[in-house]
Amino acid sequence: MLYGKDMSVTPGQQLRAYVDYLRDMGVYDLYRSDSPRMVVSEEVLATLRTEVGRSLAAKEVRPAPSATVAATPTAEPVRSVPFARPIAAAPAPRSASDLSGTPNPSDAPFIDLMPKPLSFDQLAPLPATRVAPDGKAAALEAVRGDIGDCTRCPLAYAGRHSIVFADGDPKASLMFVGEGPGADEDASGLPFVGKAGQLLNNMIAAMGVAREQVYIANIVKCRPPRNRTPEPVEANTCSQFLLRQIDIVQPKVIVALGATAATYLLGVKQSLASLRGVWHEARGAKVAVTYHPAFLLRDPRQKGEAWKDLQRVMAELGLQPPRKG
Numbered sequence: 407m408l409y410g411k412d413m414s415v416t417p418g419q420q421l422r423a424y425v426d427y428l429r430d431m432g433v434y435d436l437y438r439s440d441s442p443r444m445v446v447s448e449e450v451l452a453t454l455r456t457e458v459g460r461s462l463a464a465k466e467v468r469p470a471p472s473a474t475v476a477a478t479p480t481a482e483p484v485r486s487v488p489f490a491r492p493i494a495a496a497p498a499p500r501s502a503s504d505l506s507g508t509p510n511p512s513d514a515p516f517i518d519l520m521p522k523p524l525s526f527d528q529l530a531p532l533p534a535t536r537v538a539p540d541g542k543a544a545a546l547e548a549v550r551g552d553i554g555d556c557t558r559c560p561l562a563y564a565g566r567h568s569i570v571f572a573d574g575d576p577k578a579s580l581m582f583v584g585e586g587p588g589a590d591e592d593a594s595g596l597p598f599v600g601k602a603g604q605l606l607n608n609m610i611a612a613m614g615v616a617r618e619q620v621y622i623a624n625i626v627k628c629r630p631p632r633n634r635t636p637e638p639v640e641a642n643t644c645s646q647f648l649l650r651q652i653d654i655v656q657p658k659v660i661v662a663l664g665a666t667a668a669t670y671l672l673g674v675k676q677s678l679a680s681l682r683g684v685w686h687e688a689r690g691a692k693v694a695v696t697y698h699p700a701f702l703l704r705d706p707r708q709k710g711e712a713w714k715d716l717q718r719v720m721a722e723l724g725l726q727p728p729r730k731g
């Protein structure tokens with residue numbers, strides 16, 4: 407079962423969030439049979455299938471791991487749209503009488519048909535002209551203005567209090583990208599201010615820079631319920647804004663904090679171990695992948711490994727650790 411009694415968001419509210427989300431996309435026929443028929447794009451239909459399928463699947467008993475079922479190539483052709491990743495069609499929702507936990511052919515394909523993430527470089531070409539340093543703060547403000555009181559994805563309806571845009575220097579040469587706001591960030595409107603944020607502050611200080619000198623943002627700007635990993639539809643919807651932020655700030659180095667940041671920035675779904683220790687690239691910046699501070703709080707033994715990652719970043723940027731004493 408996905409939700410416990412202590413959950414702030416019930417399954418009903420979550421489903422309601424998807425319905426509101428689809429309504430915002432213009433799918434009014436979900437509500438009223440007498441509403442005028444709308445022409446609904448393939449993208450909207452694909453999203454509908456995916457989200458309704460996922461919502462139902464989340465409430466169902468999963469089959470035993472040994473149940474292997476070949477993927478059936480039933481996905482309809484999908485077209486990509488600007489700033490959106492192609493969404494594969496989800497299997498048809500099961501009927502209520504089929505919630506027994508019996509292995510169902512729709513389960514394995516559901517996983518196999520998850521959309522392959524696209525890198526930020528694949529989402530949009532690099533801008534032909536760059537924002538001058540003195541215009542960066544205003545350009546970022548304009549992006550914040552475009553986000554507005556966003557209702558573009560289900561996270562808008564999942565109990566968020568703040569849209570957590572970013573923190574730091576618009577002209578920074580070093581940027582950190584995390585996953586998404588937690589409770590403290592949702593309450594304050596600033597990224598990385600909770601326990602993980604304290605550790606990130608320490609990591610930044612150990613690199614010989616102040617938090618105010620770097621730029622900090624997240625893959626999604628609204629808190630996922632229970633701090634769960636953002637769903638692809640949420641990350642994909644939000645990516646357009648982070649992409650614009652990166653293009654404005656133009657950092658020399660981006661540090662991807664954890665697997666979610668790495669997955670969406672780089673468009674690869676690989677283990678963190680395989681992504682660490684080599685330079686990647688996104689939006690003209692060098693990208694280093696390291697552990698998320700929240701992970702380091704759970705497993706402090708990995709702090710030494712994270713420090714190795716940060717030392718490579720320091721060497722790249724010519725940073726010196728602060729002098730002791």
Ligand code: URA
Pocket residue numbers: 584585586587588591596597598599600602603624700
């Ligand atoms: N974890 C994140 O990924 N981002 C935050 O802003 C806070 C915690």
